Amino acid sequence: xxxxxxxxxRKRPRQDRSKATVDTILAATARVLVKHGFDGLTTNAVAEHxxxxxxxxxxxxxxxxxxxxxxxxxxVEDMNGQILSELTRVAQLPMADAVRAVIDLxxxxxxxxxxxxxxxxxQVPRVGRMAKLxxxxxxxxxxxxxxxxxxxxxxxxxDPDIAAFILVSAIESICHRxxxxxxxxxxxxxxxxxxxxxVNRYLGxxxxxxxxxxxx
Amino acid sequence: xxxxxxxxxRKRPRQDRSKATVDTILAATARVLVKHGFDGLTTNAVAEHxxxxxxxxxxxxxxxxxxxxxxxxxxVEDMNGQILSELTRVAQLPMADAVRAVIDLxxxxxxxxxxxxxxxxxQVPRVGRMAKLxxxxxxxxxxxxxxxxxxxxxxxxxDPDIAAFILVSAIESICHRxxxxxxxxxxxxxxxxxxxxxVNRYLGxxxxxxxxxxxx
Amino acid sequence: xxxxxxxxxRKRPRQDRSKATVDTILAATARVLVKHGFDGLTTNAVAEHxxxxxxxxxxxxxxxxxxxxxxxxxxVEDMNGQILSELTRVAQLPMADAVRAVIDLxxxxxxxxxxxxxxxxxQVPRVGRMAKLxxxxxxxxxxxxxxxxxxxxxxxxxDPDIAAFILVSAIESICHRxxxxxxxxxxxxxxxxxxxxxVNRYLGxxxxxxxxxxxx
Amino acid sequence: xxxxxxxxxRKRPRQDRSKATVDTILAATARVLVKHGFDGLTTNAVAEHxxxxxxxxxxxxxxxxxxxxxxxxxxVEDMNGQILSELTRVAQLPMADAVRAVIDLxxxxxxxxxxxxxxxxxQVPRVGRMAKLxxxxxxxxxxxxxxxxxxxxxxxxxDPDIAAFILVSAIESICHRxxxxxxxxxxxxxxxxxxxxxVNRYLGxxxxxxxxxxxx
DNA sequence: GATGAATGAGTCTTCATTCAT
DNA sequence: GATGAATGAAGACTCATTCAT
Numbered sequence: 001x002x003x004x005x006x007x008x009x010r011k012r013p014r015q016d017r018s019k020a021t022v023d024t025i026l027a028a029t030a031r032v033l034v035k036h037g038f039d040g041l042t043t044n045a046v047a048e049h050x051x052x053x054x055x056x057x058x059x060x061x062x063x064x065x066x067x068x069x070x071x072x073x074x075x076v077e078d079m080n081g082q083i084l085s086e087l088t089r090v091a092q093l094p095m096a097d098a099v100r101a102v103i104d105l106x107x108x109x110x111x112x113x114x115x116x117x118x119x120x121x122x123q124v125p126r127v128g129r130m131a132k133l134x135x136x137x138x139x140x141x142x143x144x145x146x147x148x149x150x151x152x153x154x155x156x157x158x159d160p161d162i163a164a165f166i167l168v169s170a171i172e173s174i175c176h177r178x179x180x181x182x183x184x185x186x187x188x189x190x191x192x193x194x195x196x197x198x199v200n201r202y203l204g205x206x207x208x209x210x211x212x213x214x215x216x
Numbered sequence: 217x218x219x220x221x222x223x224x225x226r227k228r229p230r231q232d233r234s235k236a237t238v239d240t241i242l243a244a245t246a247r248v249l250v251k252h253g254f255d256g257l258t259t260n261a262v263a264e265h266x267x268x269x270x271x272x273x274x275x276x277x278x279x280x281x282x283x284x285x286x287x288x289x290x291x292v293e294d295m296n297g298q299i300l301s302e303l304t305r306v307a308q309l310p311m312a313d314a315v316r317a318v319i320d321l322x323x324x325x326x327x328x329x330x331x332x333x334x335x336x337x338x339q340v341p342r343v344g345r346m347a348k349l350x351x352x353x354x355x356x357x358x359x360x361x362x363x364x365x366x367x368x369x370x371x372x373x374x375d376p377d378i379a380a381f382i383l384v385s386a387i388e389s390i391c392h393r394x395x396x397x398x399x400x401x402x403x404x405x406x407x408x409x410x411x412x413x414x415v416n417r418y419l420g421x422x423x424x425x426x427x428x429x430x431x432x
Numbered sequence: 433x434x435x436x437x438x439x440x441x442r443k444r445p446r447q448d449r450s451k452a453t454v455d456t457i458l459a460a461t462a463r464v465l466v467k468h469g470f471d472g473l474t475t476n477a478v479a480e481h482x483x484x485x486x487x488x489x490x491x492x493x494x495x496x497x498x499x500x501x502x503x504x505x506x507x508v509e510d511m512n513g514q515i516l517s518e519l520t521r522v523a524q525l526p527m528a529d530a531v532r533a534v535i536d537l538x539x540x541x542x543x544x545x546x547x548x549x550x551x552x553x554x555q556v557p558r559v560g561r562m563a564k565l566x567x568x569x570x571x572x573x574x575x576x577x578x579x580x581x582x583x584x585x586x587x588x589x590x591d592p593d594i595a596a597f598i599l600v601s602a603i604e605s606i607c608h609r610x611x612x613x614x615x616x617x618x619x620x621x622x623x624x625x626x627x628x629x630x631v632n633r634y635l636g637x638x639x640x641x642x643x644x645x646x647x648x
Numbered sequence: 649x650x651x652x653x654x655x656x657x658r659k660r661p662r663q664d665r666s667k668a669t670v671d672t673i674l675a676a677t678a679r680v681l682v683k684h685g686f687d688g689l690t691t692n693a694v695a696e697h698x699x700x701x702x703x704x705x706x707x708x709x710x711x712x713x714x715x716x717x718x719x720x721x722x723x724v725e726d727m728n729g730q731i732l733s734e735l736t737r738v739a740q741l742p743m744a745d746a747v748r749a750v751i752d753l754x755x756x757x758x759x760x761x762x763x764x765x766x767x768x769x770x771q772v773p774r775v776g777r778m779a780k781l782x783x784x785x786x787x788x789x790x791x792x793x794x795x796x797x798x799x800x801x802x803x804x805x806x807d808p809d810i811a812a813f814i815l816v817s818a819i820e821s822i823c824h825r826x827x828x829x830x831x832x833x834x835x836x837x838x839x840x841x842x843x844x845x846x847v848n849r850y851l852g853x854x855x856x857x858x859x860x861x862x863x864x
Numbered sequence: 865g866a867t868g869a870a871t872g873a874g875t876c877t878t879c880a881t882t883c884a885t
Numbered sequence: 886g887a888t889g890a891a892t893g894a895a896g897a898c899t900c901a902t903t904c905a906t
Contacts, residue, residue, distance in 0.1 A: 037342065039342065043900075043902080044900070044901085053867045053868060054867085054868070054902085055865090055867050055903090056865080056867075058901095058902070059866080063901075063902080064900095064901065064902095122338070122341045122342075134397055156417075158410075159406060159410070162410050165390075166414055169386070169390045169392075169393045170382075170389060173385045173389025173393075174381075174382055174385045174386065176389075177353075177389075178381075178385075181350055181353060191382075194375070194378045194379065198414070201418050201420070202414040233889095233891090234889085234890060234891090237890080258875065259875080259876065260875075260876085268891080268892095269891060269892045269893060270876090270892085271878085271879085271892050272890075272891050272892070274878075275890070275891075278877095279877080280875095280876075471774065474880080475880060475881080476879070477879095486880095486881085486888085487882090487886090487887060487888050488888075490880090490881070490882085491886070495880075496879095496881095554770070554773045566829055588849075590842075591838060591842070594838055594842045595842065597822075597830075597839075598839075598843060601821045601824075601825045601826075602814075602817070602821060604821065605818060605822075605824075606813075606817045606821075609785075609817045609821075613782055613785060614813075617813070622807065622810055623813075626806075626811065630818070633849040634845070634846040634849050634850060636849070665868095665869065665906090666868085666869060669869080690895085690896060690897080691898080692895095692896070692897085693896095700870080700871095701870060701872060702871085702897090703869095703871050703899085703900085704870050706897090707869075711897075711898080712897075
């Protein structure tokens with residue numbers, strides 16, 4: 001799939017003012033993206049929304065792809081950070097608690113800027129920036145696999161990599177589809193509970209507490 | 217998010233000749249879509265690939281999105297059919313066999329024209345065919361929930377609806393992401409095995425066959 | 433102004449069926465013209481409205497211009513006939529009666545198929561078919577001039593040609609603008625009365641009767 | 649009758665450069681309009697004639713009709729101004745002089761760029777500028793009616809409104825049709841004279857000057 | 865650095881007209 | 886004669902990008 005262009009920002013903004021401009025532009029990009037979808041994303045519209053001349057925009061981003069790329073980069077890095085720190089924190093907890101914590105995090109991640117997240121994952125052509133997503137995915141998989149490996153003896157799994165792949169896919173998808181098809185489910189504790197049950201059973205571990213909110 | 221246009225086909229082809237034309241056009245659409253992505257899909261390119269004049273294309277499809285919409289429609293209906301018949305057939309089998317059969321089917325579905333499947337799935341929202349997808353999803357969920365309900369006493373689940381939602385999401389996603397990120401995994405028997413293990417454990421049933429070399 | 437094409441009908445319809453088809457097509461043309469304006473007039477639309485295949489349409493009319501031309505021809509001939517016979521009839525009457533009769537006729541002409549008349553005069557590009565209108569206009573002018581000439585001794589005019597030009601223009605315009613800007617005026621007897629007054633005074637003749645509907 | 653699109657200019661030109669561009673574009677529009685008629689008016693042709701890129705054209709005019717609309721607007725406003733000032737000036741003169749002055753003005757207005765005037769007038773409905781025309785018309789009618797009212801006792805009319813309607817229609821039309829069908833008449837003093845005679849007789853006033861070589 | 869006017873390649877789309885059946 | 890599928894030239898319009906000021 002063609003249309004591969006340089007997407008590295010034209011210059012690192014040195015001064016604060018430049019930094020601010022870049023931020024404004026990216027914020028505008030996000031707004032336009034959410035409001036008009038990827039097909040309605042035009043550099044002129046972004047510039048206008050940002051209250052910046054189209055010339056200025058091109059001062060900081062060599063082309064449209066770079067704009068979107070930067071936004072994705074930022075978004076991914078953001079999530080990356082969250083996930084990384086949470087997975088690190090969680091690595092110390094009892095397994096069942098870790099499971100719940102991770103699932104909670106995933107749901108939370110789908111609740112913050114959900115509109116942007118949605119557009120980004122659904123509408124932005126994977127072309128080119130796919131790599132970034134794949135990378136995020138790979139990091140998750142690797143970290144989860146790491147945790148599973150470390151605690152292998154308390155778990156009923158064979159291949160931590162495959163198990164990680166399965167778990168990450170399942171959890172991600174449950175949250176994503178809930179957000180997509182049935183937003184009201186995102187807040188439903190039964191969904192979280194049941195997702196935990198599935199993961200726990202798969203891993204062969206017992207829930208830490210006598211099921212806080214039982215079958216009610 | 218605008219750019220949602222009328223996508224209803226323009227006229228039903230009456231003569232055989234025109235039916236063939238429509239097919240040719242859709243086939244060309246699929247080819248171009250896979251090769252250049254949605255943004256690289258131009259009506260002119262499709263017409264040319266189809267060996268048909270641009271006018272003929274517009275005789276049957278009012279615009280670009282209608283092309284993709286038709287493809288999606290066709291694709292979804294196809295899957296709908298497959299799933300429906302398979303789930304019906306499988307309803308009689310021992311639970312563990314049913315599980316494996318369904319997972320196999322899902323993988324198979326993602327292995328045929330995986331590229332097309334991917335692009336189509338991705339473009340669903342941009343072409344305003346979410347409803348169609350949601351519909352397919354709902355059918356799956358309902359049928360799975362039905363089966364779970366019927367066999368409730370052999371299963372370790374509480375709410376068949378939520379369990380169905382979780383299972384359908386998980387299975388679909390595992391296959392989808394495998395096709396997307398790691399096509400080689402699609403053929404790996406360990407993936408199928410492991411997915412079955414997860415489902416079986418979640419449902420609290422024993423694998424039918426000589427047991428997957430015991431874990432733990 | 434270019435775009436001059438042959439507009440003579442392709443064949444004189446010999447059989448009745450053909451004649452009927454031509455009529456149907458022209459009627460459809462009129463309907464489409466009235467409903468969608470000249471810009472919405474497409475040969476395909478006409479064929480469809482006429483319940484005739486596009487191929488058949490082209491059997492009788494070599495091109496779109498011919499279609500419109502035929503319609504105009506028919507319309508003009510129609511008006512021509514009315515005007516001719518009325519002017520002839522009126523030539524015998526006392527002058528004041530003749531004046532009123534002609535004004536009445538003009539108003540009536542603007543009331544029959546006013547929509548079509550309007551589109552024809554307003555929207556149809558004068559290109560090519562202008563000749564026909566000019567012709568109609570010329571005929572009117574000549575006939576009126578003729579009448580004025582014949583009765584010159586009872587009239588206060590010098591040049592019958594110029595007087596005719598002025599009168600025809602004025603009357604035509606008063607009706608046209610009334611129809612256009614103030615349709616309710618078309619039925620207002622005061623308008624007719626006043627127009628008659630103007631013409632009568634200009635020609636230097638007395639109203640025949642003590643003003644049927646006086647200043648009320 | 650559809651094809652009525654938004655015709656409001658896209659952006660006010662701020663810099664001098666762009667103001668010049670807009671003027672150039674409108675001038676080119678007028679030229680192309682006169683040479684090829686409305687149907688031969690293509691945005692590309694206009695841009696080319698203006699020596700401007702098609703993109704620049706669309707920067708200021710959202711579509712083809714907006715071009716013509718702007719031209720009409722400009723034209724109507726121009727006439728508006730002329731008429732207003734002339735009618736005001738003339739209100740003080742002896743009636744017969746006022747009549748001749750107004751007729752002269754109307755002829756003069758139809759003599760400047762008569763081709764453009766014609767095309768513009770014809771295309772008014774197609775471009776949805778009827779309102780503008782109606783407005784101009786209403787202003788004329790009202791002003792003339794005002795003058796007639798003021799001098800009612802020297803005039804042989806009953807209803808100033810209807811008289812105004814008739815006079816404005818007649819004069820406008822005589823000039824319009826002369827310009828349209830017989831441009832040579834526009835310069836013919838006999839036409840002006842005769843038009844004055846008609847108006848004078850209708851109003852029941854005497855010509856100011858040594859009398860138009862007595863008629864009858 | 866900033867501005868915004870200008871550019872024009874590239875698309876979509878229409879519709880008069882032809883022609884095989 | 887009739888049909889309607891197919892054609893493709895032509896035209897409207899967008900938007901990423903450049904560049905003079």
